[in-house]
Amino acid sequence: DTAVSQTPKYLVTQMGNDKSIKCEQNLGHDTMYWYKQDSKKFLKIMFSYNNKELIINETVPNRFSPKSPDKAHLNLHINSLELGDSAVYFCASSQGSEGATYEQFFGPGTRLTVL
Amino acid sequence: EDQVTQSPEALRLQEGESSSLNCSYTVSGLRGLFWYRQDPGKGPEFLFTLYSAGEEKEKERLKATLTKKESFLHITAPKPEDSATYLCASGWADDKIIFGKGTRLHILP
Numbered sequence: 164d165t166a167v168s169q170t171p172k173y174l175v176t177q178m179g180n181d182k183s184i185k186c187e188q189n190l191g192h193d194t195m196y197w198y199k200q201d202s203k204k205f206l207k208i209m210f211s212y213n214n215k216e217l218i219i220n221e222t223v224p225n226r227f228s229p230k231s232p233d234k235a236h237l238n239l240h241i242n243s244l245e246l247g248d249s250a251v252y253f254c255a256s257s258q259g260s261e262g263a264t265y266e267q268f269f270g271p272g273t274r275l276t277v278l
Numbered sequence: 279e280d281q282v283t284q285s286p287e288a289l290r291l292q293e294g295e296s297s298s299l300n301c302s303y304t305v306s307g308l309r310g311l312f313w314y315r316q317d318p319g320k321g322p323e324f325l326f327t328l329y330s331a332g333e334e335k336e337k338e339r340l341k342a343t344l345t346k347k348e349s350f351l352h353i354t355a356p357k358p359e360d361s362a363t364y365l366c367a368s369g370w371a372d373d374k375i376i377f378g379k380g381t382r383l384h385i386l387p
Contacts, residue, residue: 263372
């Protein structure tokens with residue numbers, strides 16, 4: 164069974180479009196995250212949610228909006244896509260409410276390419 | 279500014295040649311120091327968590343250690359399958375998590 168899954172794995176789209184990436188975890192974890200990994204492989208946290216509540220919101224353009232319908236799902240919606248949004252986006256989850264204390268389990272990533 | 283710095287950026291070793299990767303951090307209020315392995319095209323895979331200076335953890339050919347300012351990932355007699363990018367991450371008191379830029383390790387057969 165896949166612990167953290169993301170869909171789609173690849174996403175190619177035109178500038179200005181709106182797209183969503185979905186994430187689900189079956190580990191029973193309380194906290195979920197979205198990360199962006201750029202072309203230089205630098206992994207940077209974007210958001211974290213604990214029990215459907217936003218905990219961390221790093222400096223991310225407001226075109227990015229996370230949505231957590233329940234504890235097991237955290238989706239990422241991106242409006243008006245720009246070239247600079249091209250990257251690999253990873254979803255992750257961890258147990259407990261103190262996300263900085265516990266290890267994270269990552270999904271396989273979604274490679275977003277904006278043309 | 280809170281920072282996590284990994285060195286070297288890249289490392290090539292012969293199979294069986296032991297070495298260490300470094301992760302230094304600058305900040306107070308560390309909640310946890312994490313090591314992950316990332317293979318090409320995949321998400322990071324958890325290896326270790328260290329919580330306090332002096333702590334050590336081992337798994338197969340890998341051993342992670344922690345001091346007050348840095349962590350080391352020691353690789354003993356590596357094999358080609360140990361080739362990957364190794365990421366260090368630190369968790370802080372405000373729930374902030376910062377990743378280093380990673381060390382690309384290549385083990386030659």
